[in-house]
Amino acid sequence: MDQEKFRILKTYFGFTQFRRGQEEVIDALLAGRDVLAVMPTGAGKSLCYQIPALILEGLTVVISPLISLMKDQVNALSDAGIPAAYLNSSLSPREYADTLAGAGRGDYRILYIAPERLRREDMYRLGERLRIPMVVIDEAHCISQWGHDFRPSYLVIAEFIRIFSKRPITAAFTATATGKVRDDIVRILNLEDPFLLTTGFNRENLYFGVGRPPDKVRSLLSYLENHRNKSGIIYCSTRKTVEEICRTLNARGFGAARYHAGLDDRERHKNQDDFIYDRTPIMVATNAFGMGIDKSNVSFVIHYNMPKNIESYYQEAGRAGRDGEAADCILFYSPQDVQVNKFLITNGDAERDEALVSHHLELLKHMTYYATTNDCLRSHILGYFGESAPHFCGNCSNCTTQFENNDITIPAQKILSCVYRIEQRGKRFGKLMVINILKGSKNEKLLSQGLKSLSTYGIMAETDVHRIRTILDYLVEKEYLAQEGEEYPVLLLGPRWEEILRQKKALSMMLPKERERKKPGVPADETPGEFREDLFAQLKELRNRLAQKARVPAYIIFSDASLRDMCRKLPKTPEQFLTVSGVGAVKMEKYGGLFTDLIKAYTGTSPP
Template sequence: MGNDKYQVLKDYFGYTAFREGQETLIDGILSGRDALGIMPTGAGKSLCFQVPALLMDGVTLIISPLISLMKDQVNALNQSGIPAAFLNSSLTAAQYRSALEYAKSGRYRIIYVAPERLMTESFLDLTHHVRISMVGVDEAHCISQWGQDFRPSYLKIRTFIDQLEERPVISAFTATATDAVKDDIVKILELENPVMVTTGFDRKNLYFEVQKPRDKFTSVLTYLEEHPDTSGIVYCLTRKNVEEVCEKLCDAGYKATRYHAGLSDEERKRNQDDFLYDNKSIMVATNAFGMGIDKSNVSFVIHYNMPKNIESYYQEAGRAGRDGEPADCILLYSGQDVVTNQFLIEHSSDNEELDDELSEQVREKDRQRLRAMTFYCSTNECLREYILRYFGERSANFCGNCSNCNQNFEDVDITVDTQKILSCVKRMGERYGVKMIVDTLRGSKNERLLSLGLDHLSTYGIMKETKEQRLREIIQFLLLHDYLRSSDSEYPVLCLGSNARKALFDAEKIQMKLPKEEAPKPKKAAASQLPPENKVLFDRLKKLRASIAFRQSVPAYIVFTDATLREMAAVVPQTEEELMDISGIGQRKLEKYGDTFLSAIREFLQDEEN
């Protein structure tokens, strides 16, 4: 296999230099030390155990929970001339027996195995026939109850290692780990004096944005129109969302495919290949897609729904820009996403082998992570800094490459607003959720509020001039900074937090970043208000749009919406600059349709003159 790490790197993997952190971990492992590598998606974790595996005597076992990852990595290794195999539930009984026999005969240097297989009689028998030089634990965060994907089967790893005749080197790798998870990995795996590398979580080429659109699908279409000829992933929370979004994208003329656990293995494989080989440019998927997928030219990841924790979000978003080129990570947020995630947490059956007490502990940690994810979607601070701080990393509070840093914000004194909100929560007995607090402060006349007598409180209506959206933003800020806290229940209620006293009694000045409120734009002309001659133009433009849509086999609204055509008919633009001022016309549509529609308008004006 070669006796030099650089020779192995070049001969088998085709690289001439190691990336940050790789060489430190490889050197540690080759010197006989345990290792822990925390490296973000795309940083090259696999090489850290694959290169040493080819330079050590004996067999390296890689424990992984992901069948698709095992298959892909084993296929890639075999293609590179490295004998490797996997042992998991996707093999038939006959295939599994054959793989074990080949392993006993010394055919493989690297064997991937699911954690559930470790303590089976047949696998333990294998360990008596081969020398195991290293046990590598991939997705090592799964061993910790603090991890976002705790798997009790990972707790068997240490038991397995203890019964081996000779202790191997133990290495562990993960893309996302907080300090608590990192400590758990070291403790539970009993790593001895491990070489530890955290390469840093920051991916400077990734742009982060949170949108709160009224119509999520329109936002996706707008993005795709503005970024033609790009490849990306649209993540959805449920299979139903995947089906709907994929179908609508295909109807709109985009090359999209889908991936979720409800499809057959054959279709998942076919759709995954279509995406990987650029037959389809857009993959619409649940979080079942992506682990171990090394597609370098993914230029965007759009989350159609908010994931349930920062760890999952950053791992999924990190599948963009693996080639180092600029890439976009956009999250489309709505309050319903929180409700859906809360339901999934309360009714999860991922770990049926847990007892009731442990299940509740896991759920409680999932609720905490969901709150952190919700705060991410609500903060007006730098999004990159929020993520890095979550993982225990310090960073500047202005990155210049996220939607919050690029928006027009101002520092607003919210001291008085804070006191009003906290007083309202207190006077309402700390028994109500955000919606009821907001309605009371804004003086709502809703039936339930009146029946509870909340309209008699001194805080009723004291913020009626404040828009609901801004009031909710301030409440989220107060939750994030512990002036308020939310109860851990299926129907959360607001309570005073540990910093409430400072705001209410210590005259603490409180400031937050808020987007500058823009002056209301003049109303556009509606179709019913169009003069007769402009109605004629509107009808002409509709016919032109219909002919273009027919030629392109797309719905008419994909070319331009009725609202855009109405404004066009009302304004009668005659230059590209004037056309660009019309709502719904961006640079791409200007380039694609501008000349055609301007010609039609000029023809109309000539006809009017004649």
């Protein structure tokens, strides 16, 4: 079987060696063992069950949560010459019946099924008639209520597996799962003596950054201006914010589509397809978007608002850089994000379960720590998932920033005194007004309310506005100040204010001093001067034409990583083309002549 798995790896998928963890999972499945594998996005989980599916006799069933994931996987498998199909609500009754009949005839090796379909009578009949050696559960964390994306439909899976007279091998895969969630997966699926694998959550190609921009829109536009023609996702916490950001980006000339649960199915599907097929480079979305999107060339994921937990954040951010190229994962943080998430948690569906509410509030605390820590961001994420990591990764905003410990006792006293004086007058204001008072602003609204007579008016006139805001946010986080209100939050003294104003406690904080970091997007094994951008553009154009003709996303033909490898190796013969990463025998037969002809024309040479 060793030779067979390597033959399939090269012939159908175009690779000559396995990534970390893949071979161990494949060997366990071929030996008949159940498996639970936790592997980060981009680690190649699908190969772990697709290769055994081509070796084991019969039809492998893959239970997958989203239509888009199934379509992508089946498109990719079909393009590689592997017979596969899916059953979900996107099919017409005729298409559904035809696919079911095809499965009964043995036309497919892999069949993707939505979990909601498992209760149907035709699924039970299919299970009785066919030899099904393996059942695969993708996004297995959805089975646990302690995870970040619990789906009740997943609870049917164990019942479905029990219908078979001969129990199939059961394989569960997920990218993010804490120890508690992993235990839940094993218990609920009744995995028997499973092979357990956690390859590690670290993805070195991803840059992690947290910013606290005083103007999020301006910072977002600045980032996008420096990343023109790149594909990316911008996550927002509410539908309203999605609409506002999408309108702003399109008005500024950035091609953006929107995605949230408030849109009708037709628009959601159109916008998703426009993004996947590279017709629209930017997707602005709530967390309703993304699971199962197998788009390989996402160069950045920006969280405009902080998510409710680290699992959600890491899964969403991990949609960047699936092709192994350098990519950015940026979080725009503000303390207001914490208040919004608390409101969503305590007023959501989980409100009837106090233990679950408490659990989600605890997860929110960990997410807030990540957004406010001065430690290595990568180390913080890996530590959360129980994985040790170096103190310094060199590829996150904290590691690439030189922090200085600053005594902020006097500025803190001035800010707290200002809020104290405002409360004495029976008033409360938001951050901007407090900062304007401290700066001695001549704002008409401020002057009309007689706030110039406050003793704290203008006492920080010489301090940079951004520095005041940074210290003010720190005082909120440390509970020296508090915020009240959702839509228009106001500041008030927090439970610890007396420590600073009355007990004269000294206070310090780490304030960042920015320094230039290595520009992301340049692979480690090449410098900008060595990369042939003009050839890369021509290869992309050819790939896009082929994709349009085949009506599949461009990355189904070849990923950006494969095109970059062509630029480096300049293959001009079939033998040379087969050495390109991601090129197997089937794709060589389909596309080799077209791409090598283009490369020969580019270099002005003939094959030896």
